[in-house]
Amino acid sequence: MSGHSKWATTKHKKAVIDAKRAKSFAKLIKNIEVAAKIGGADPAGNPTLADAIQKAKKSSVPNDNIDRAVKRGAGLTGDAVDYQTIMYEGYGPGGIALLIECLTDNRNRAAAEVRTIMSRNGGQMADPGSVAYNFSRKGVIAVAKDGVTEDDLLAAVLDSGAEEVLDRGEGFDVITDPSELVQNRKAIQDAGLDYDQAEVEFVPNVSIEADTDQAKKVLALIDALEDSDDVQNVFTNMDLSAEVIAQLAAEDG
Numbered sequence: 001m002s003g004h005s006k007w008a009t010t011k012h013k014k015a016v017i018d019a020k021r022a023k024s025f026a027k028l029i030k031n032i033e034v035a036a037k038i039g040g041a042d043p044a045g046n047p048t049l050a051d052a053i054q055k056a057k058k059s060s061v062p063n064d065n066i067d068r069a070v071k072r073g074a075g076l077t078g079d080a081v082d083y084q085t086i087m088y089e090g091y092g093p094g095g096i097a098l099l100i101e102c103l104t105d106n107r108n109r110a111a112a113e114v115r116t117i118m119s120r121n122g123g124q125m126a127d128p129g130s131v132a133y134n135f136s137r138k139g140v141i142a143v144a145k146d147g148v149t150e151d152d153l154l155a156a157v158l159d160s161g162a163e164e165v166l167d168r169g170e171g172f173d174v175i176t177d178p179s180e181l182v183q184n185r186k187a188i189q190d191a192g193l194d195y196d197q198a199e200v201e202f203v204p205n206v207s208i209e210a211d212t213d214q215a216k217k218v219l220a221l222i223d224a225l226e227d228s229d230d231v232q233n234v235f236t237n238m239d240l241s242a243e244v245i246a247q248l249a250a251e252d253g
Contacts, residue, residue: 027232028056029069030103033081036073047182051198058197085232088114089131092236093122093217094210097131099202099235100225110230117228121221134237135202138163139181141174141188142196148172156191160184169242171196175203204237212247215240219248 031052039046043053049070056066072079084107088100104110118125143153153165153172161180166173176184178200185198210218215238222234240248 024059025056025061025065026229027103028052028059028061029065030083030232032056032066032069033073034083034103036070037075037081041070041074041076051182051185055197055199086110087132089126089128090118091124091126091131092221092238094208094214096208096210096214096218097134097204097237098123098222098225099131099135100231101202101233101235102228102230103232104230106230110228113228113230114225117224118221121224122217123221132202134206135204135235137178138201138203139176139178139184139198140201140203141176141181141185141198142168142171143174143188143193144171144196146194148193152191152193153188156188156193157184160187201233202235204235207237207239209239209241210244212244215244215248 032049035046035049035052039048041049043050053066053070057063068077071077073081075081083103083105086102086104086107088102088111090098090100092098100114102110102114115125117123150165150167150172153174157165157174157176160183161176162184163175163177166175174184174188181198181200185195188195218236218238222236225231225234
């Protein structure tokens, strides 16, 4: 799940973990292909591609797979890559807002899958614009604490145009304008700090705190959406308190 609440249930069974990893690899590869198609095969001159490659490497995607994706996307292998980005809007159980970002080569298939998943899991589709206005497009850099203090981060991004640094409990989120994500990520690295992920996300302007029962239903819906090959990201305005997270973790463990 992407967006304001970065929490998901732990998966225990190896088969489930392997299936999730395979789907994650496929989505990361798709991002590389699209970035290479739009901006060319050279990461040095294509920061979007550089970020997509770095994210794939952080997720342990093999280098051979990454290289093939770059060449395929840039048209160097003769294979055609034609993906469209489509954003669907809807509500989950209890009126939680959802933005569902798809990257697909078949618009009709993606729409049908999203609608089916939503209806089967207590969700409801919404008209274009009726949910999106609640979100702002931001660069979000997630940094684990691991000895890193808020002052360390503030010092690193002081001159890079970061908007704010938010304490998320186990880590920090550095919020930037989307156009300044790369320079802030580089500033963090130049300061000798590591980061978990750096992405452009849709951040809610106002969040809704969910209780445990509602959170379980919304997380199940998000999980089902993210199982679709066409769904790249799901953004939500759901916020989870420390108590709810602890309850969910205890039930899952």
